[in-house]
Amino acid sequence: MTMELTPESRLAAHCELAQQTRDLMDAVALTEVKEDELLAVTAELAALTERLRAASRATPLPFDISPDGNLRHLGNAVIGGANPMALPLVVEMDGLTARAEVTFRPLHEGPPNGVHGGISAMVLDHLLGQAAAAAGFPGMTGTLTLRYLRPVPYGTPLVATAEHTRAEGRKSWADGRIALPDGTPLVEASGVFVMPTAWLGRHPGT
């Protein structure tokens, strides 16, 4: 795991750029402007893309330690504030559990008016993984099993939760769900996380 020392002000500016890009992606998905305006905006975006490529990294921002002392991963596709692909999810960890409030956007559409099943899977994969890590068993997803109970709406505040259930050697198990605020489950997940041998010794208890 690489730790980088980047000034907080630059990281904050990067996160603002990512948020502006999310707003842009939402606007692109929903725009109804005329064709000539689409072409004009596309040309402006191409120029902006080249400006950002003037100095570029090979990989997104890695794990680092935030000023509050917590491990963070600004480049992550689910929680990374500096990654425009990320929602980004803010995950609260408590003992064996992980919890995040999530409001999907039209950008996440799979079936008409509903969230793509792969997007739900991505969120649950991450939540389960963080629950396993919270319990002291960080690992790579080995197997993820999902049960889609009801369509997942976008534009509605939802709650994603997960809990570590057991561990055996390098393997750990976690369960989770995306639910309406009243607790009605929409998608349930179970996962097996395997700590790669390369990680052994890097975490307490391994």
Ligand SMILES: CCCCCCCCCCCCCC(=O)SCCNC(=O)CCNC(=O)[C@H](O)C(C)(C)COP(=O)(O)OP(=O)(O)OC[C@H]1O[C@@H](n2cnc3c(N)ncnc32)[C@H](O)[C@@H]1OP(=O)(O)O
């Ligand atoms: C360090 C700090 C990190 C902080 C993390 C913050 C949390 C972030 C949260 C992010 C969350 C998002 C995370 C992501 O998105 S992770 C990205 C998605 N996942 C991957 O890319 C994983 C790719 N696969 C691998 O790297 C390897 O195959 C792994 C590491 C999984 C196992 O390769 P390894 O060579 O180590 O395996 P082994 O053959 O010695 O077997 C060992 C044991 O494991 C059992 N097994 C093996 N494979 C599977 C399987 N597929 N399902 C169930 N069980 C499996 C096997 O039976 C055996 O059990 P036993 O016979 O001993 O009983």
